[in-house]
Amino acid sequence: MSLNTFGHLFRVTTWGESHGPALGCTVDGCPPGVPIEAAAIQHWLDRRKPGQSKYTTQRREADEVRILSGVYEGLSTGTPIQLMIENTDQRSKDYGDIAQTFRPGHADITYWQKYGIRDPRGGGRSSARETAARVAAGGVARAALAVLLPGLRISGYMVQMGPRPIDRSRFDAAEIERNPFWAPDARAAADWAEELDALRKSGNSVGAVIEVVASGVPAGLGAPIYGKLDSDLAAAMMSINAVKGVEIGEGMAAAALTGVENADEIEMGNDGPRFLSNHAGGILGGISSGQDVVVRFAVKPTSSILSPRRSITLAGAETEVVTKGRHDPCVGIRAVPVGEAMMACVILDHLLLDRGQTGGTRGRIG
Amino acid sequence: MSLNTFGHLFRVTTWGESHGPALGCTVDGCPPGVPIEAAAIQHWLDRRKPGQSKYTTQRREADEVRILSGVYEGLSTGTPIQLMIENTDQRSKDYGDIAQTFRPGHADITYWQKYGIRDPRGGGRSSARETAARVAAGGVARAALAVLLPGLRISGYMVQMGPRPIDRSRFDAAEIERNPFWAPDARAAADWAEELDALRKSGNSVGAVIEVVASGVPAGLGAPIYGKLDSDLAAAMMSINAVKGVEIGEGMAAAALTGVENADEIEMGNDGPRFLSNHAGGILGGISSGQDVVVRFAVKPTSSILSPRRSITLAGAETEVVTKGRHDPCVGIRAVPVGEAMMACVILDHLLLDRGQTGGTRGRIG
Amino acid sequence: MSLNTFGHLFRVTTWGESHGPALGCTVDGCPPGVPIEAAAIQHWLDRRKPGQSKYTTQRREADEVRILSGVYEGLSTGTPIQLMIENTDQRSKDYGDIAQTFRPGHADITYWQKYGIRDPRGGGRSSARETAARVAAGGVARAALAVLLPGLRISGYMVQMGPRPIDRSRFDAAEIERNPFWAPDARAAADWAEELDALRKSGNSVGAVIEVVASGVPAGLGAPIYGKLDSDLAAAMMSINAVKGVEIGEGMAAAALTGVENADEIEMGNDGPRFLSNHAGGILGGISSGQDVVVRFAVKPTSSILSPRRSITLAGAETEVVTKGRHDPCVGIRAVPVGEAMMACVILDHLLLDRGQTGGTRGRIG
């Protein structure tokens, strides 16, 4: 990762500010001959699009993606794919005061401290709007993975909103697409809806935990020691706006386990090793084991809220900040497709890296 | 991060296996003119060295570091610094069976799957022994930071062993160096000692949570969007053996907070902004705010245990694995100096990156 | 350099094909607070623009650059600067046959061999049109250099066309802007005009040598051993379409010199060392010496010519290729501003790298 680029061989560079004329990404290193259609990428963008329920920002963005390069007659050519999304709804008047004050919990102040200049319109580069570009890049990654790893499935969902986790015993994958929270637990979704209504009305916001699972990842992706699959996933998820924690498998809870509990025992299945549990989250020593790759990340509550908070102005005066504008009361909701996109990009990148170094050969067991 | 290298401008490449003739690292990009002594690096290595209490592996390694390049008359020259540690205690007979079976929870199987070959002696490249090289590199980073950021303090300690966290109300920094757990809470250390004795005797192991805090980090380190300070810290910590989760500030707990609670309010201090809380862990939008940078990571329990676990052999036969040898019952203990070293490396790297791009200029407030 | 990106800290990623909807570049790592105007970048693009004399392709491209991100109220913000140029003149019918045959000397065949797919319209990604994006990026680099190194001057010019070099004794910098060849020798320009007319009419083309000189480069830019200033310049110039050779200072002619002749003797000037000659081209051991940095590169003749050449078709049939369309008879002419742009980018990148590592401190002499 290097400033605005991530990935080793499949490399994505995003650009653009919340209220500039456009934003987008350059996807470099995509394998050639992959069917890429704007409509397919649009599908993923639409899942992330604001204004789809009362629980997300009412900002209306068409978020229409255009493919400007790297695709010829519907197929990737192996050259950089430029994906551009024009910003169409830029009510920057909403943000007038923002230029002179720093929102507590927001990157306003650190951008100013670092650069001595910042684009205050809609948070500029630090806006969650940047994640649209990642989702578009993820659409390209998914298209390539559909060719290279047809058995791969990536599924993201919310497992906690505020202090309330889902009940894993009620986990129902079919529920995920049925509620505005991408919750696999219908009852949790209903509870969250009620709670979020109340929070929104009181000018408050709340955090969330997202889980993203990739099934069908072959054993052998990742690399020691700093190119570990989990290191790259951690960096990828932590780079998403407002993320404060990342877990693989048991995550922080691994601390509380004993070695006897934590060891995922192995038996021999019909087509290779079979693990009896998945505390590891599908990654051992930085390398995928063939089990589901399981990542979770925590998204803090939106810092742009209507409740007044103490802060200071550019001139150093103390003040109270109330952030108007159209903000997500739980920005974690829209982080679900973003987390999926990052998972897709990282897995594709490691798939290419692995076949680069090893040629895809594998050690035989049995 | 790229396979065995991490860092952007201050780049560390580690090499070596647990039971090979030596291991070490190449530190590239160190500023010139920094006083570097083997003795000072040795100081940090000695903190990580095995065999110092009954709670760490009884493997005896001198872990003596030699500086082979990049230092002239006690000062860094700006060229690569090679730090080598010879392996002196390689009782590889302890690991005889290991070559034919896969320890559950260990990278044995994934290395084999990926490469079709593995060095089974002591875990080879996947051994925690690799972290000695990081600690050595961290010693160089600290030496450079002592010149460039004399006010910086990095402090690591254990905040949880197994299911038992420290009591933050008893936090006493002076305790950290007084017990074998680097615990800032004497009572917790005593409890852990008792628990770990029992676990060790029963052939079991346990996980832990480590916290590393850097004080005196100036505002402005880090970068949008994929070169975020927290992204790089997450990758750095996740790259340490056995780490399964990384948190910045509130970490996973941020999910449970509301925006009102989470916002770190700001007032004007004598020498700039002053935050009234630090839920953010010192990083906003990927850029340091001048507050303490707070990172936590969870270390899973050692998978090399004496308790039998079901597994398979290379030939695909089912078996039970009991790992003899001299293993840490709580590998988290020795991860403390490793986490500190990674913090030092990441902060120096971002300090150099920042002065590269911005020249160190800062936006004025007040 | 990494596929479509070059630079370490000042990183440029170009994208786009000759006949796609647009092309452009993402400039990452620009220092903040630099005045950036589209008009200033346009100035440099206009120098490269086709159709300005009968010696360059008659393709008419507005080549109008738009700044889509990274600039706020006329100043760079430190975030990625996206520069887009829409393609307005895409007479792709000119290229109909090209899709089925391979032009000798052209990348048609290797793109096909590598990717199994290619965008044949106007050469796709391999078109010299890609260099417009570099020139735009160079415009940003120059803007930053104007702030950071106000004494820097970059000057490119043609020193040879076909077998005819300029006469260095007639070197007149003022001539460079006065003739369509950027020749510093008016008589050479006149000769070349005559020769090129004849070549063009006969359906032929010719090569050229370009020299780019940077004056006012401070001592100390560059780095051992693989981040040498000359290594990066060599890669940068060799990456320009049709370039087959790169020289620093004496270049290939250095082979013919003795050590006595080649040594640039040094005396003490008023403000530091003064060299009595510049065989080294301003770079010693990969690091700038404070003298003029002198680079030359050879551009091969355009391979798209009207003279029939033997070739094969996609189906493997032998054929003769005659390339119609609007091609430069001496593509070296338009490479002059491209070489200047690459010089600007490389120098800025190394300036940032150097202040990152060393903080810009310098060893004192005298």
Next chain:
Amino acid sequence: MSLNTFGHLFRVTTWGESHGPALGCTVDGCPPGVPIEAAAIQHWLDRRKPGQSKYTTQRREADEVRILSGVYEGLSTGTPIQLMIENTDQRSKDYGDIAQTFRPGHADITYWQKYGIRDPRGGGRSSARETAARVAAGGVARAALAVLLPGLRISGYMVQMGPRPIDRSRFDAAEIERNPFWAPDARAAADWAEELDALRKSGNSVGAVIEVVASGVPAGLGAPIYGKLDSDLAAAMMSINAVKGVEIGEGMAAAALTGVENADEIEMGNDGPRFLSNHAGGILGGISSGQDVVVRFAVKPTSSILSPRRSITLAGAETEVVTKGRHDPCVGIRAVPVGEAMMACVILDHLLLDRGQTGGTRGRIG
């Protein structure tokens, strides 16, 4: 390339100074399962070793390589391979004056200017001794290529010493190993011997041109636009000490050709396209065509000579410098195996990169 590292997937980081305790390299990204023996690497080092004829420095170095990691039971494991060469002959007294004066034409002054410190013993990091590490890395690359591209042949030789080129009509590959100049023209070797004797006795030195040819490179290696095979070769060769120019195929002479002359016509051979000439040097659009890859580079004369040259001291006083010590009168001779090693590393790196992105699939012709 990044300071002391080169390569994308097959990455080599060299370290060490001329007169420090040791030097070496870390080779990261080597495919697993490659037979690697110290003796085979030693073979290549021995070709570069000083003191083998009166035409190279009389410094006696055993240059014995040790493999410290990454190889298990004679096979690469996919983890970093550390190759170390201890410095055994460090007569640093020879270099006493050097610390206070700057040799004209040498990196003494620029290292000092950049870093404010330098290791003066034997040129420190800027010594050609660093190239031993490259040759060792090249030995690993060759071992991997022997597995992956068994038909590959890399051959380097001198084609010019001082002003005297070989006569290509007398080219005899068998001669290369028979004379101390690696000259494929016996008569040129005899002439050079005479000339170099005279130069050496007069305390002078001379430059040279080296050509390195790789046969059996498959079509499709390389990448647009900044990851071109020729860009990487140019950077690789230019990074060798004393190199001032790099050419691919016709090189600088391409400028003098017309498009008709330069176009390498194509016909259909039994197993694919066959080119009727190779002006391109095997690379079109940055991608290999399947023809021989041909690179040439010019090495300037050694600047460490016995003839007095005007210079200055650290204190700024003017002086005359006479460099005693044991220096190569034509450092180009020993650059031959170094150029071969760089070719091997670059080709392997691009082979891995290509199979990473494309999986090694190829477009069909015929």
